[in-house]
Amino acid sequence: MEIDIYYIDIRAHDKMTSFYERVKRDAKVNFIKSKPGHITIGEDGRPLVHGEKTIDGRKVYDEAYDLVVLATGMEPSLPVETGFEASPERDEYGFVINGDDSDNGQFAAGVAAGPYDVALSTQTATASALKAIQAVRGN
Amino acid sequence: MSEETFEHKPGAYLCGGCGIKDALDMDALEQAVSGGMMVSNVKQSDSFCSGEGYETIKKDIESGEVNQAIIAGCSPRVMVQEFNALGGQIFRANLREQVIWQQPANHEDTQALATDNLRMATTQARKAEPPQAHWDGVTSLKLLVVGGGITGLKAAREASKTGAEVVIVEKTDKLGGWAAKWSKFIPETAPYREPQDNPVPALIKEVEEDDNITVMFNTIVERTEGGPGEFSCRLQTGSDTKWDVFGAVVLATGWRPYESEAQEKFGIGKTDGVITDIEMEEKLAAGELDGVKNIVFIIPGDTDRMVYSSGVSDKVAIKQAMQMVENDSDVMAYIIHEHFRSHGTAEEFYRSAQEKGIIFQRGEVKKIDSDRTVTVDDELLEQEIPMSGIDLVVISTGMVPNSTNIDLEPSEKNPETLCDDINPKAPIFTVNGEEVEDPDADIKSCREKAGEEPPLPGGPLLNLQYRQGPHVPILANGFADSHYICFPYETRRTGIYTAGPVRRAMTATEAMDDAMGATLKAIQAMREANEAKAVHPRAGDLSFPEFGLNICTKCRRCTVECPFGAIDEDPETDYPMINPTRCRRCGTCMGACPVSTISFKNYNPQQVSDMVSAGTEDCPPDKPRILVLACENDAYPAMDMAGIARREANPYMRVIPVRCLGSVTLLWVKTALEKGYDGIMLLGCKSGDDYQCHFVKGSGLAQERMGKVGETLQSMMMEEERVQVNEIAIADSERVTEILNTFGKQIEEIGLNPFKGF
Numbered sequence: 001m002e003i004d005i006y007y008i009d010i011r012a013h014d015k016m017t018s019f020y021e022r023v024k025r026d027a028k029v030n031f032i033k034s035k036p037g038h039i040t041i042g043e044d045g046r047p048l049v050h051g052e053k054t055i056d057g058r059k060v061y062d063e064a065y066d067l068v069v070l071a072t073g074m075e076p077s078l079p080v081e082t083g084f085e086a087s088p089e090r091d092e093y094g095f096v097i098n099g100d101d102s103d104n105g106q107f108a109a110g111v112a113a114g115p116y117d118v119a120l121s122t123q124t125a126t127a128s129a130l131k132a133i134q135a136v137r138g139n
Numbered sequence: 140m141s142e143e144t145f146e147h148k149p150g151a152y153l154c155g156g157c158g159i160k161d162a163l164d165m166d167a168l169e170q171a172v173s174g175g176m177m178v179s180n181v182k183q184s185d186s187f188c189s190g191e192g193y194e195t196i197k198k199d200i201e202s203g204e205v206n207q208a209i210i211a212g213c214s215p216r217v218m219v220q221e222f223n224a225l226g227g228q229i230f231r232a233n234l235r236e237q238v239i240w241q242q243p244a245n246h247e248d249t250q251a252l253a254t255d256n257l258r259m260a261t262t263q264a265r266k267a268e269p270p271q272a273h274w275d276g277v278t279s280l281k282l283l284v285v286g287g288g289i290t291g292l293k294a295a296r297e298a299s300k301t302g303a304e305v306v307i308v309e310k311t312d313k314l315g316g317w318a319a320k321w322s323k324f325i326p327e328t329a330p331y332r333e334p335q336d337n338p339v340p341a342l343i344k345e346v347e348e349d350d351n352i353t354v355m356f357n358t359i360v361e362r363t364e365g366g367p368g369e370f371s372c373r374l375q376t377g378s379d380t381k382w383d384v385f386g387a388v389v390l391a392t393g394w395r396p397y398e399s400e401a402q403e404k405f406g407i408g409k410t411d412g413v414i415t416d417i418e419m420e421e422k423l424a425a426g427e428l429d430g431v432k433n434i435v436f437i438i439p440g441d442t443d444r445m446v447y448s449s450g451v452s453d454k455v456a457i458k459q460a461m462q463m464v465e466n467d468s469d470v471m472a473y474i475i476h477e478h479f480r481s482h483g484t485a486e487e488f489y490r491s492a493q494e495k496g497i498i499f500q501r502g503e504v505k506k507i508d509s510d511r512t513v514t515v516d517d518e519l520l521e522q523e524i525p526m527s528g529i530d531l532v533v534i535s536t537g538m539v540p541n542s543t544n545i546d547l548e549p550s551e552k553n554p555e556t557l558c559d560d561i562n563p564k565a566p567i568f569t570v571n572g573e574e575v576e577d578p579d580a581d582i583k584s585c586r587e588k589a590g591e592e593p594p595l596p597g598g599p600l601l602n603l604q605y606r607q608g609p610h611v612p613i614l615a616n617g618f619a620d621s622h623y624i625c626f627p628y629e630t631r632r633t634g635i636y637t638a639g640p641v642r643r644a645m646t647a648t649e650a651m652d653d654a655m656g657a658t659l660k661a662i663q664a665m666r667e668a669n670e671a672k673a674v675h676p677r678a679g680d681l682s683f684p685e686f687g688l689n690i691c692t693k694c695r696r697c698t699v700e701c702p703f704g705a706i707d708e709d710p711e712t713d714y715p716m717i718n719p720t721r722c723r724r725c726g727t728c729m730g731a732c733p734v735s736t737i738s739f740k741n742y743n744p745q746q747v748s749d750m751v752s753a754g755t756e757d758c759p760p761d762k763p764r765i766l767v768l769a770c771e772n773d774a775y776p777a778m779d780m781a782g783i784a785r786r787e788a789n790p791y792m793r794v795i796p797v798r799c800l801g802s803v804t805l806l807w808v809k810t811a812l813e814k815g816y817d818g819i820m821l822l823g824c825k826s827g828d829d830y831q832c833h834f835v836k837g838s839g840l841a842q843e844r845m846g847k848v849g850e851t852l853q854s855m856m857m858e859e860e861r862v863q864v865n866e867i868a869i870a871d872s873e874r875v876t877e878i879l880n881t882f883g884k885q886i887e888e889i890g891l892n893p894f895k896g897f
Contacts, residue, residue, distance in 0.1 A: 011482040013450040014643050018615075021442055033518075055518050091329030095484075098328070115483050119624040126627065126656030133659075134300045 074115045145268040150180040150205035154187045154212030162244035176261040200227040207264045232260035236782030248790035262753040266746030270682035272671035278368030279386040286391035288316020290639030293654035294389045299351035307354045318647040322423035325454045327648040331487035363601040366720035367634030368668030386665030394640040397447045397537030401439045413532045431530040438535045440477030447537030449644035450480040457492045538644040542619040547598025552608035605704035628657040633721045673724045680724045687736035697728035702835040725834040726802025748810045754793035765818040766811045767794045772833040773869040774822035780872035789883040801837025815895030818886040821864040
């Protein structure tokens with residue numbers, strides 16, 4: 001099985017740097033700098049990915065695959081109306097803006113606060129727990 | 140502590156809810172419990188977790204009629220707080236996730252499984268006593284923060300706000316560390332588009348005015364003895380030393396700049412006007428940049444450096460470029476990179492930079508001439524472009540963690556190095572498990588290599604008195620960090636937590652949040668230790684290992700195998716001596732002891748051995764029995780999840796949850812074979828260099844120990860395949876069913892245990 005990864009930037013941060021280096025060494029995985037334009041269904045029923053390679057001679061491609069996986073993003077699932085009298089402040093993407101002290105005793109952790117992975121989510125969780133404890137103590 | 144004998148008063152509560160009573164004969168269970176299992180106090184209900192059923196158990200316990208409640212129904216992993224609130228000792232028999240949800244209803248094998256689970260639970264209760272605090276003294280609730288930079292300052296302030304007393308030990312004569320010098324901060328809150336003012340001066344002021352916090356300048360921790368609640372530290376200021384006792388330690392020793400060959404290649408220190416991003420920050424703070432109209436920022440793409448920069452360099456370059464163009468609209472700023480790592484919300488910062496006219500170029504910088512002409516191998520144009528007329532070139536550095544004290548000489552014992560989650564040079568396997576040919580692969584384990592590599596520069600930060608050495612353990616690349624993404628901040632030294640850039644490269648703003656998280660864990664550790672309880676993962680556990688010294692042969696296996704340095708040799712008697720607050724109550728010592736003389740009040744070799752027997756007591760001579768010892772951390776949950784997914788399972792398995800595979804003693808395996816089990820499967824978390832075992836070494840030790848069981852099996856004329864160890868991650872609920880079904884078939888083929896029925 002061969003795998004093609006189409007990317008604009010590889011944003012492997014922290015320990016993912018090593019992970020990226022390791023995957024790069026796998027001969028069956030190809031990293032292709034390109035933003036595919038569109039995907040159609042080919043004659044054989046398999047998805048057909050169309051685009052232009054950004055480097056590598058600017059070649060235009062129409063590649064057929066058995067499976068195409070689209071990377072998505074994360075939106076916070078917190079509804080605009082939380083049901084509390086004072087709702088936390090949000091940024092334009094809907095993530096909760098966390099301050100140090102909260103007047104309304106509400107703190108956001110994990111993806112409610114930003115598009116975080118597991119490690120960053122657990123960090124925000126412990127930090128929020130401490131802020132909550134302090135709020136209850138009346139500091 | 141009183142030594143009264145504990146009087147067992149068990150009560151069994153059989154829950155028929157969640158469909159249990161439709162799949163099992165509850166009355167038959169009740170008869171078995173009051174009959175052969177000898178628990179006369181048995182009750183049934185449609186729900187014991189709430190309402191009348193709950194009140195029944197509560198009354199029984201409050202009246203003193205029952206002090207051990209055996210609740211048969213849902214998995215021991217659910218309704219934990221509800222049942223613990225009842226008081227008394229709680230034991231659980233899993234009838235739901237691992238019985239009715241995985242077996243056909245009203246079938247004799249299903250009934251047998253349910254009955255045996257109940258029998259094992261009543262046996263467990265019979266051989267258990269309530270754990271008692273191993274001491275009742277008062278411990279220290281004072282926090283030690285090592286490092287007075289932004290991370291340490293924030294940790295101290297947040298701890299003080301919870302009422303804790305704090306001591307900050309700072310190596311230099313100033314607070315604030317690197318971040319105090321920054322001209323501006325990278326924005327980490329919405330709208331993420333502009334550099335922020337530096338909050339460090341205000342934070343320093345808060346710390347100075349905080350009565351709970353004492354700062355010791357020009358001080359290092361020269362020696363640390365003990366464990367959580369009782370860290371005795373010798374603090375050295377110049378030639379003066381002073382002892383103090385702390386409850387927990389937050390290690391916030393920060394970083395130092397990364398120096399690489401790229402710097403030499405680019406002419407830092409040689410070519411006029413070629414500087415590092417740190418030097419740039421100093422110039423921005425001093426306002427020394429008039430006359431700079433064309434400025435180039437270079438973020439080199441070499442992996443060695445990127446490990447120490449983790450996207451921080453990219454944000455720093457944007458910030459500095461922004462400050463330049465906002466200060467003077469004639470300034471042209473270019474940022475040259477290979478991958479732009481502005482992950483997450485920094486994307487907004489990146490966009491903001493582009494809108495302000497900062498130019499981003501993608502490519503490798505080939506050379507910088509003495510007149511500062513920068514030649515870039517531009518990726519998009521696919522040619523080398525020289526850029527001349529540049530007034531200032533800024534090269535990104537990185538943040539090397541201060542996981543050692545570089546002012547000191549290296550110690551004899553190098554820091555215990557654990558592998559990073561991913562070894563970039565590890566061999567690659569395909570989906571089928573075949574190895575891909577790869578000449579670059581480096582097959583040596585991280586530990587072997589660590590032994591060959593030259594020692595890390597610097598001496599120990601805390602000089603811990605641990606048999607494993609004086610250092611705080613590190614991961615690959617020198618970061619003092621946890622190996623678990625779900626337990627951040629923890630080191631393998633109980634009660635000591637790392638925060639900030641010493642554990643991974645991060646911006647100053649991130650470091651403040653990080654400090655809060657580590658402080659929470661540190662305060663928890665102190666408070667748990669004060670009540671003689673364990674910290675994570677067995678938070679709140681009061682039980683602790685007791686040693687029957689009259690049988691101890693002083694073989695020292697427990698001492699050597701404890702992953703947490705909780706056992707030392709008593710210098711006078713040579714017997715094992717426990718450091719109680721370091722202990723995480725995993726039972727690895729119990730599993731190590733060849734004469735089974737180590738035990739916990741509620742978890743001990745004889746108890747589990749009896750549970751093993753109980754699981755097969757009623758087994759008909761023609762039916763197989765497989766013992767599964769499943770660690771509670773990943774394996775047992777995975778099996779529960781298989782039940783939640785309603786996957787059919789082998790009805791002849793008898794599952795006993797264990798604290799860690801490290802606690803599994805050969806006594807249990809021998810008992811199982813003698814009592815007629817046909818197969819024994821140990822399921823635990825991943826071992827080895829990329830371990831996920833929640834107690835670090837447990838599952839690895841189990842593999843080793845079971846390797847030796849082969850000889851015993853041979854001497855009993857039995858096949859080696861009857862005992863297996865498998866590694867399960869919590870997400871492996873599908874795989875665990877397959878593994879157990881395959882094992883079941885293997886056992887069928889080998890045939891039943893010849894000792895069955897004896």
